[in-house]
Amino acid sequence: MTILDIDFGRMYREHLAASRRRVKPPEAWDARAAEMRRETDGRYMDEFVRRMDLSGCATLLDVGCGPGTIALAVAGRLTRVYGLDYSPGMLSVMMENAATRGISNVEAIERAWEDDWTGVPACDVVVASRSTLVNDMADALAKLDARANRRVYLTSLVGGRFVDTDVLEALGYAPPPLPDYIYVLNILYQMGRHPRVDYIEVENRRAVAPDFESFLRRVAFSLGELSPREKERLRAWYDANPERAREGGKPRRWAFIWWETRGA
Numbered sequence: 672m673t674i675l676d677i678d679f680g681r682m683y684r685e686h687l688a689a690s691r692r693r694v695k696p697p698e699a700w701d702a703r704a705a706e707m708r709r710e711t712d713g714r715y716m717d718e719f720v721r722r723m724d725l726s727g728c729a730t731l732l733d734v735g736c737g738p739g740t741i742a743l744a745v746a747g748r749l750t751r752v753y754g755l756d757y758s759p760g761m762l763s764v765m766m767e768n769a770a771t772r773g774i775s776n777v778e779a780i781e782r783a784w785e786d787d788w789t790g791v792p793a794c795d796v797v798v799a800s801r802s803t804l805v806n807d808m809a810d811a812l813a814k815l816d817a818r819a820n821r822r823v824y825l826t827s828l829v830g831g832r833f834v835d836t837d838v839l840e841a842l843g844y845a846p847p848p849l850p851d852y853i854y855v856l857n858i859l860y861q862m863g864r865h866p867r868v869d870y871i872e873v874e875n876r877r878a879v880a881p882d883f884e885s886f887l888r889r890v891a892f893s894l895g896e897l898s899p900r901e902k903e904r905l906r907a908w909y910d911a912n913p914e915r916a917r918e919g920g921k922p923r924r925w926a927f928i929w930w931e932t933r934g935a
């Protein structure tokens with residue numbers, strides 16, 4: 672067998688199925704929208720934006736835009752930016768954030784990765800930041816590529832875990848890791864693209880949970896509702912050393928991947 676015999680799109684789908692990921696409906700993100708507005712994610716956003724080349728670009732599409740983290744950060748340098756998300760709550764927060772910051776060249780598009788993207792405008796730059804845990808990676812990358820006149824920038828998880836291994840151990844629960852960025856690189860290669868990769872390291876999100884209830888909500892958001900026994904184990908782990916829990920675990924690493932499209 673050679674690498675040419677591997678269907679990385681299929682392998683990604685099979686890996687995702689094996690990892691027993693909890694599929695989240697838009698309402699799950701609606702419920703987090705207010706909290707995400709408050710989260711200041713300055714360093715991640717700065718690290719993402721400083722790696723982007725916007726020269727000669729006028730328009731941007733931000734897929735899985737959430738509160739508008741990337742779209743709003745660069746709106747002042749472009750004529751029009753579009754934020755696409757399947758969560759109406761996130762899109763409202765993005766538009767409120769835009770209004771608060773006096774940004775008027777942003778438009779919300781309520782759409783899912785899995786939907787038909789007819790009518791989604793092609794833009795000079797297309798971005799997908801921390802929003803790439805999709806059901807079908809080959810389809811998602813083809814959609815990003817087809818909408819980008821010049822370049823695509825995305826981030827994808829490194830290592831396949833949103834919850835630290837020490838927390839998983841405390842729960843006595845070890846789901847297989849999620850598929851990570853290495854599929855993205857291989858699928859792009861098979862699409863005939865030449866992706867470039869860099870890494871953004873950020874503080875673990877656990878550090879922003881001020882108390883047990885908020886910590887529990889974060890763990891459940893990733894792993895699904897915990898059983899009473901699991902909650903007890905998590906509580907015991909937290910109470911044994913609340914400072915350790917609040918300090919956050921190992922830094923999270925995102926692969927920052929970009930490529931030029933055919934139109935470039």
Ligand SMILES: C[S@@+](CC[C@H](N)C(=O)[O-])C[C@H]1O[C@@H](n2cnc3c(N)ncnc32)[C@H](O)[C@@H]1O
Nearest residue numbers: 700735736737740756757758783784800801802
């Ligand atoms: C972790 S947030 C990232 C938000 C923003 N891009 C950032 O980096 O701060 C993930 C976003 O992807 C959106 N999302 C998740 N699944 C989606 C899907 N199937 N279709 C469209 N958007 C989705 C969520 O609503 C959420 O706003």
